[in-house]
Amino acid sequence: MAKYTLFGGAYSTYVRTVRMLMQEKGLDYELVPVNILTGEGQSEAHLRRHPFGKIPALEVDGVTLFETAAIVELLEAHQPTPARFPEDPVERARMRQWMNVIDNYLYPDVVGTLVWQRVVNPRMDQPCDEQAVRDGMPVVRKHFGLLNAALENAKWLAGDTISVADFYLAPIMAYVAMTPEAERLLADHPQVARWWEAFQQRESFIQTPFDGS
Numbered sequence: 001m002a003k004y005t006l007f008g009g010a011y012s013t014y015v016r017t018v019r020m021l022m023q024e025k026g027l028d029y030e031l032v033p034v035n036i037l038t039g040e041g042q043s044e045a046h047l048r049r050h051p052f053g054k055i056p057a058l059e060v061d062g063v064t065l066f067e068t069a070a071i072v073e074l075l076e077a078h079q080p081t082p083a084r085f086p087e088d089p090v091e092r093a094r095m096r097q098w099m100n101v102i103d104n105y106l107y108p109d110v111v112g113t114l115v116w117q118r119v120v121n122p123r124m125d126q127p128c129d130e131q132a133v134r135d136g137m138p139v140v141r142k143h144f145g146l147l148n149a150a151l152e153n154a155k156w157l158a159g160d161t162i163s164v165a166d167f168y169l170a171p172i173m174a175y176v177a178m179t180p181e182a183e184r185l186l187a188d189h190p191q192v193a194r195w196w197e198a199f200q201q202r203e204s205f206i207q208t209p210f211d212g213s
């Protein structure tokens with residue numbers, strides 16, 4: 001069996017996306033910690049794996065890959081069952097749509113404001129900037145509105161089949177859930193609340209808790 005080494009930390013949303021997928025596919029891996037908050041992402045060794053200094057990066061059979069979308073694609077090809085890329089072409093395209101939305105817009109808009117101020121700053125003994133939270137909330141609510149509308153007609157983000165798009169969103173939701181704003185956000189967006197309730201029951205989510213490493 002291929003030997004997978006995943007570089008990153010168990011505090012990272014993107015790393016958790018990959019870890020959940022590996023867990024669901026029964027793929028063994030070693031998680032090698034890279035702490036981006038202490039500057040390890042910019043170390044020479046890590047920049048060789050990921051030229052932009054981010055996490056995750058994956059090594060397998062002499063191949064090094066960075067970017068979560070590329071990593072999950074390889075894992076799906078290595079271990080096609082259980083499938084986490086939908087068969088149906090429209091659902092598969094929807095999965096990619098949401099992966100891109102989350103990577104390009106939702107993550108910076110939600111993690112970069114609400115989660116950073118309420119969760120990351122306190123952990124680094126930095127104050128929460130209440131004004132930054134207030135300023136960030138309209139766009140956070142816009143994202144919740146879009147997700148809620150997508151989930152009105154489908155069980156999961158891409159359709160009735162769970163997909164990697166849900167695995168992108170769930171770790172971010174886990175951080176949002178730690179903020180005082182979460183209760184109102186979920187109450188106002190019942191389809192997102194229903195999706196979040198269901199996702200939290202998954203063994204792969206339960207088995208990959210965030211920690212500081």
Ligand SMILES: N[C@@H](CCC(=O)N[C@@H](CS)C(=O)NCC(=O)O)C(=O)O
Nearest residue numbers: 012013014036054055056067068069
């Ligand atoms: N587009 C990248 C995003 C990865 C990313 O932003 N990871 C965060 C941690 S969750 C990170 O490494 N941040 C450090 C930085 O931006 O310097 C992917 O899909 O892997």
